[in-house]
Amino acid sequence: MTSLLTYTFKSLPSTSKWALRFSLRPLSSSSQLQAAAAVQTKSKKTLAKPNIRNIVVVDGVRIPFLQSGTSGLLHRTSVPKDVVDYLVFGTVIQEVKTSNVAREAALGAGFSDKTPAHTVTMACISSNQAMTTGVSLIASGQFDVVVAGGVELMSDIPIRHSRKMRKMMLDLNKAKTLGQRLSLISKFRLNFLSPELPAVAEFSTSETMGHSADRLAAAFAVSRSEQDEYALRSHSLAKKAQDEGLLSDVVPFKVPGKDTVTQDNGIRPSSLEQMAKLKPAFIKPYGTVTAANSSFLTDGASAVLIMAEEKALAMGYKPKAYLRDFTYVSQDPKDQLLLGPTYATPKVLEKAGLTMNDIDAFEFHEAFSGQILANLKAMDSDWFAQNYMGRKAKVGSPPLEKFNNWGGSLSLGHPFGATGCRLVMTAANRLRKEGGQYGLVAACAAGGQGHAMIVEAYPK
16 A cells, blocks of 8 residues: 555345335346446536535545455655645554554655554445545644545455464463463363454354345345346446546556556456356355355555645646535444445435436445345335335435446455545546536445445536
């Protein structure tokens, strides 16, 4: 992540009950590719608020998202390092030696040791939290310039000794005599050497996210074929965007001991026939979530330069977008673990005084195809809104011609702590490319939490 900074700155109700209530229009990868036409610019009000500072994202970058186990902002913006007031980064699986990775990355990138930095963690929305923390610091008048971002390295995760082994090692360290040490060693058993791997499971429920996604898909009657078709759409759109040079936030990265990588390496359009051959990954043998319709373990880092608008203009920058209203939600981690976008979307629209029809670009985190399709069904259901959300009516489902048009986490990858910045920069870049004004970013996260934010295009 140091090089990134340096580069850049130089359970639900029973399945049968839900399945009877929900159905989803069929998806077609080919038709969606054709439907991803440019959104026409509309004449809309701005979301500026009286007596509140406008906060802009000047630019953002990310290193290529890489499948785990495979092979910078200062540069692009030329912002002087001493202008940056604060840094905040998100990460999920923390390395003990660099628990405050934001501070270590800042020092490694050559920032002044007088520039404070801290690290946040909020599962898959950690960099979302980093960005909104920066927004709040600027909006409150504390600072003018904040670098926010996130990082995840799934190829080298910390692996602990077993609890019994850890206790023995600590006790040995405290032992004062040879007799005490020998007594402790005599209690050693081979099973003490069994390592503890980081769990991709909910602490509160002990259920893996993939298992939860499988249950959610079944509850909302999302079929295996629908999930595979959506995953193929994601990979096809990502490949198209990559080939057309639309993923402009990606910067080259020299993998230590290996070659320089210049693009995401998880984009692999297949065929529905090949995808159908894969076996269920979590609920066997009848589950519908597979490796092909799930996001993969990913290494990656991202960063954005956030400024008060007046500061950015005074320094001669042309911002890419305004960062407007945002919200966080949380619900039952057992049965609604992945429904964050459903709950967050209507809340952020109401805060901004907008409707779904006002949004020109939707960028939702794709943890699993089943998760995305279940959210689309929930958002389009009056019954769900009334019975589970306490709302009078549904918010409505995003039109697919505006939805994740350059691919998503299923194809681009999902470094847990870095995806939020990618979502925001993709929304900002799509608005500029497609001529839209408002983008809506949303994501689910472990713990049953979620986030949504409105991004407004900066006037050309």
